[in-house]
Amino acid sequence: MCFVAFAVRFIGGLAAGNGSVVQGYIADVTPTDERAGRFSMLGAAYNVGMIIGPTLGGIFARPGQGPAGFRIPLLIASGLSAAAVTGVFPVRPREPVRGHTTDQQPSRWSMIGTAARNPVIRQLMGLTFVVGFAFTGIESTFGFWSQHFFRWGPREIAVCFGITAFMSAICQSMITAPLSRRYGEARMLAIGMVIAVISMALQPFAASGAWAIALMTTMAIGSSVAFPNSGALMSRSIDPDHQGQIMGLNNALGALARVVGPFCAALIFSGVSFNGPFVLGAVIVAPAVWLAVAAGRSARRLQQDPCRQNQAGVTLHS
Numbered sequence: 001m002c003f004v005a006f007a008v009r010f011i012g013g014l015a016a017g018n019g020s021v022v023q024g025y026i027a028d029v030t031p032t033d034e035r036a037g038r039f040s041m042l043g044a045a046y047n048v049g050m051i052i053g054p055t056l057g058g059i060f061a062r063p064g065q066g067p068a069g070f071r072i073p074l075l076i077a078s079g080l081s082a083a084a085v086t087g088v089f090p091v092r093p094r095e096p097v098r099g100h101t102t103d104q105q106p107s108r109w110s111m112i113g114t115a116a117r118n119p120v121i122r123q124l125m126g127l128t129f130v131v132g133f134a135f136t137g138i139e140s141t142f143g144f145w146s147q148h149f150f151r152w153g154p155r156e157i158a159v160c161f162g163i164t165a166f167m168s169a170i171c172q173s174m175i176t177a178p179l180s181r182r183y184g185e186a187r188m189l190a191i192g193m194v195i196a197v198i199s200m201a202l203q204p205f206a207a208s209g210a211w212a213i214a215l216m217t218t219m220a221i222g223s224s225v226a227f228p229n230s231g232a233l234m235s236r237s238i239d240p241d242h243q244g245q246i247m248g249l250n251n252a253l254g255a256l257a258r259v260v261g262p263f264c265a266a267l268i269f270s271g272v273s274f275n276g277p278f279v280l281g282a283v284i285v286a287p288a289v290w291l292a293v294a295a296g297r298s299a300r301r302l303q304q305d306p307c308r309q310n311q312a313g314v315t316l317h318s
Contacts, residue, residue, distance in 0.1 A: 041173060042228075048169050053077070115249055119298035120237040124230050125253050127291040131193070132257030134281035135223065137265025138200065141277045142216070148274055150209045160213045164220045171224040185229040186296020192226025193289045195219070200282040204275035226292070233299060 022042065030038045056076055062069030115121045146152040146160070180188050199219035206212040231247075238246045268276035 041177075048165075112249065115246055118237060120295050121234060121246060121250075123291045123295040123298060124234050125250050127189075127193075127230060127288045127295070128250050129253045129257045130284055130288045130291070131196070131223070131226075132254045133261035133264070134200070134285045135196075135219075135261070136258045137261035137277045138203075138219075138281050140262035141265050141269045144269065145274055145277070146209070146212060149206075150212065152209065156209065160209075160216060163213055164217050167217045168220045168224040171221050172228060176225055176228050179225065180229055180232070184296070185233045186292065186299065189226050189229040189233065189296070190289050190292040192222045192224070192229070193285065193292050195222030195225065197222075197282050197285050197289065200278050200285065203278040230292075230295075233295060237299060 026038050026042060057073040060072040060076060062072070115125060142160075143152075143157050146157060150156070152160075176188070183191075196219050199215045199222060203212065203215045203219075206215055234247065234250065265277040265280065268280055273279070
């Protein structure tokens, strides 16, 4: 039974590649100046799902019945996945047809080289890994941290993450896009990173559960401001024919961060300090602010110099 559970999760992980496809599709059908807003709505949809999904699972789960008590939540999840697949078909024909196509897509190694040559993509991918490393490390140890300092149980932890997801959804659906249009994607990306760093650094000094929730929420808001702008800035720097591939590489780097981050955070939490994951997160995310600023500067230089665009291997869209 344990092997089956791991196999199911493995297959589910393979299916997670649809995230880069969705991002590439949104970039294809959205004008460049509206992409930050559309990516924000995508993030808001994920956050709403993070609220509703665990709620449904908690309502319909019956732990007292053993493994059979978890079948109904799994069947609900399966049904929602089927509904999502069905919902894709009416949308798919609207994807714009390219004026030119290539007979053969470049290999993944070629696209890695393209990403490495483009300064905007390289810097944003570095940001994806560093921030993903820190955030997932904090998320994976937060339950133990809150239990140690505040004696929280599953209910209090669920409330904390529910509030965090709700505020992130509000931010991404109503605030991120207007701010990006007014102040620019690169600037808002850097501001979001600064908010996240400050929240991480202050979390060890939280004197109560309410302060812990407030700081987790501001950290999530910083992420909600930053990442849609990162995706929009990246989409401007990718040739339209290769958006899915580059974003897929970016998501793969994020997945690697979600493996390494919790592992390192758990070692620090158990062997160094209960506050270690927050301190580590603040220390390694602080340089990501520089990556955000550097990516914005690189994007402006590429936009102003067609020769640099050719050297980078992709077309920058204004």
